[in-house]
Amino acid sequence: MEQRISFVTLAVADLATSRRFYVDGLGWVPELEVDGEVVMFPAGERLVLSLWDRAHFEAEVGGVTVRGPGLLPLTLSHNVETPALVDEVLALAAAAGAPVGTGVEREWGGYSGYFADPDGVRWEVAWNPGPIGRRVVPGTEPVVPG
Secondary structure, rough: OOOOOOOOEEEOOOOOHHHHHHHHOOOOOOOOOOOEEEEEEEEEEEEEEEEEEHHHHHHHOOEEEOOOOEOOOEEEEEOOOHHHHHHHHHHHHHHOOOOOOOOEEEEOEEEEEEOOOOOOEEEEEOOOOOOHHOOOOOOOOOOOOO
């Protein structure tokens, strides 16, 4: 697995409030928005910050976000070029002793699975065929918003 982070995803309690903070408060410009579900911002040459509605986050990742003991309300994402590479990285994480889920075809058109680091931080390993996915994978042509 390459030493890089593709997406930083924050599970948020109120997406509209978080969007206002980043857009109106900080002046960030979203690259992708799905009303009531997610807002994504370019955060570097191949880095995206994703604000994800907490209920949608919990449904995909599996678990309850921290309100005391539980799942941290964020994931780190490592995006790869193919679905097969998702499975390879998940196998690598399993071999390293991580709790690992299986790769799953997602309703958004990609393929991903999750593993947890020793502190319980969830890593998503994802193949995302869309423009926002190509943006973060080295060796692919990033799509720049125009």
